[in-house]
Amino acid sequence: MINKLILGIGTSLVLSLMGLTTTASAKVEGDTITLGSSISLTGKYATNGLHTQRGYDYAVDVINNSGGVKVGGKTYKLAVKYYDDESTPARGAQLAERLIQQDGIEFMLGPYSSGMTKAIAPVSEKFGVPMVEAEGASRSLFTQGYKYLFAVLSTSEQYLSTAIELAAQSSSDPSSVRVAMAFESDPFSMDVRAGVVDAINKYGMKTVIDDQLPADLSDMSTTLTKVKALKPDILIVSGHSKGAATAARQINEMKINLPMIAMTHCEAAKVQEKFPKAANGFLCPTQWVETLSKSDAMFGTAAEWNAGFKKAHPSYSSVPYQSAQASAAVYVFKEAFEAANNFDQDDVRDAISGVEMETFYGDIKFSDAGNNIAKPMFMRQIDSSGSYNLVESSKDMTFPRNVSY
Amino acid sequence: MLDNIQLLFVWAPIINVQIILEGIFLGAVFALSAYGLALVWGVMNIKNLAQGDFVIMGGYLSLAFSQYNLSIFLILPLVMIIMFFYGLIVYRLMIRRVIDQDMFTSLLATFGLSLLMQQVMNLIWGPEVQIIDLDFPVYDAFDGFVTIPSIKIISLILAGMLSLGIVLFMKKSRTGQAIRATAQDPRAARVLGIDTDKIYEFTFSLNSAICGAAGVFVSVIWVLQPFYGITYSVRSFAIVTAAGLGNLPAVITAGFGIGLFEKYVGAIIGTAYEVAAPVSMLLIVLVFRQISMKKNRQAVK
Secondary structure (H helix, E strand, C coil), X not given: CHHHHHHHHHHHHHHHHHXXXXXXXXXXXXXXXXXXXXXXXXXXXXXXHHHHHHHXXXXXXXXXXXXXXXXXCEEEEEEEEEEECCCCHHHHHHHHHHHXXXXXXCCEXXXXXXXXXXXXXXXXXHCCCCEEECCCCCHHHHCCCCCCEEECCCCHHHCCHHHHHHHXXXXXXXXXXXXXXXXXXXXXXXXXXXXXXXXXXXXXXXXXXXXXXXXXXXXXXXXXXXXXXXXXXXXXXXXXXXXXXXXXHHHXXXXXXXXXXXECCCCCCCHHHHCHHHHCCEEEEECCCCCCCCEECCCEEHHHHHHHXXXXXXXXXXXXXXXXXXXXXXXXXXXXXXXHCCCCHHHHHXXXXXXXXXXXXXXXXXXXXXXXXXXXXXXXEECCCCCEEEECCXXXXXXXXXXXX | CHHHHHHHHHHCCCHHXXXXXXXXXXXXXXXXXXXXXXXXXXXXXXXXXXXXXXXXXXXXXXXXXXXXXXXXXXXHHHHHHHHHHHHHHHHHHHHHHHCCCCHHHHHHHHHHHHHHHHHHHHHHHCCCCECCCCCCCEEEECCCCEEEEHHHHHHHHHHHHHHXXXXXXXXXXXXXXXXXXXXXXXXXXXXXXXXXXXXXXXXXXXXXXXXXXXXXXXXXXXXXXXXXXXXXXXXXXHHHXXXXXXXXXXXXXXXXXXXXXXXXXXXXXXXXXXXXHHHHHHHHXXXXXXXXXXXXXXXXX
């Protein structure tokens, strides 16, 4: 019995190995260009992974419906081959290798999150596969000297430094501003912190609280107790959705009343819906806003992209920026293919690095390191009616925050 | 660090009140889940690695009920009943089969259960952080320097009543006595006519219900996410190891002690060390015990 089983397994192994070697390696087959992506469809990044996938798919549909990609006088359609990386970096790296070696993918779209991108970038780099990613914002992705990695989004050190700029603008003497910071001790939040610290040093502000929140701590009452005692002028928090949710809950409970509070992930943590009173006046950074006055020939204005995406996915009441930047990444590939006018990986890579365009998502121009340096980070403020308003300078901001607990 | 000590004891000593209160609230929740762990560990020698996931599951059930606008006084018993039966099912399907095996089998089995529960909760409720806001008033004291959300006081009182109920149950009722007898010597208990299998089953289900209650408090005081169970598991283990098995007053004292210790470490050294605090306390206790037991130790010749 066992012998038969082993024999069976052995045979099927041999057969599958034979199958492997005979798979034709090609990603531009007939008139279809297949991009590959390992994306988180299950596990802790599942929700944002899905936003990303929908953004990719929406862009592919729009591009295909408006004529596809024209290379060498021929028109090609786009398609994307996905694998679910289960939100695990090791699995992501494995799948990237599988996409490249087994499925013959020659161009890749990024996964969701900086952590996953960090795991996959060495693989695409090794095989010289150009990857345009839309969801990995960590600064450290662009200090490794990767040649084939490009990101359309703003890097994470820009997330909250705008809040410090706004604080400086709204004070007559920026160096008298006292800052309290609480950051989770993960790579993303540490990047955000580095940007904030640079801005603080630029204005000579004083840091009165600088706490690190451990990843598995869902309680920041000690930090907030100190905030109450020291009354800083601005509180800055970053710790993904958990950090935002915890901060909002406890700011509400402890009736913290500071003139400025800024944090990342307000939308994801639904701070406005859950704690409308406390969230009034929170400053929240975002990669993209649908009221942005930028446009392109493919998707139209930001508002038009937003309307089209909502039509394709009516379940969204407001569209996450993750989907918008995913669409922008696909658009970059289209432009690069047409600019290179062939499918040689190095030519396409050079074409991507030369891309300079205005899109519905904002301007795109890559630095030598591969990050997008043309698009700023946007700051929005939650108002008493619960809507998020774009804050471009301190004039647009309600200052001080106007809360009554 | 020096700044923080000055702040605490010179500039604004009033914030000590807030920190002590937070520590007590934290301790109450820890004490509950740790007591459940001590019970299962002491009675059936199962180290339940899924303890924290039972807590989180209780939290999610409470989230589900709170969507129907039920009051916490109704949610708590409902969650406890459901978790009791969940514990019963888990016992019958799984724990019963590993109870007589060596330690690693039960560790692996409960670790597997922990992974399974995390993923199923992730499938049902999604990976986002969830919050329940029951909209209870928040009280101020000392010119608004100290705020006390009434939901935390209610949770504290409910947790206290629950612990008292469990203590009385273990001391007075026949089942409670049978549980204690089984913990002391299962063979003797069997000889005296106690159905130890039934007792194990009941103990495990009771633990599950206690975790459910702790989960309800977690959900109304902090935040929920399918993968946060491990925090509660680690703290429960630290408390139980420090306090010893089957010693309820010690578990409760250790719970509050760790809660306070954590908060003060957070306030003085920095929040980065809050989670490290219970683990380092455990280490100190173990080292201290090792030394104090030394005189009793003899070499076998």
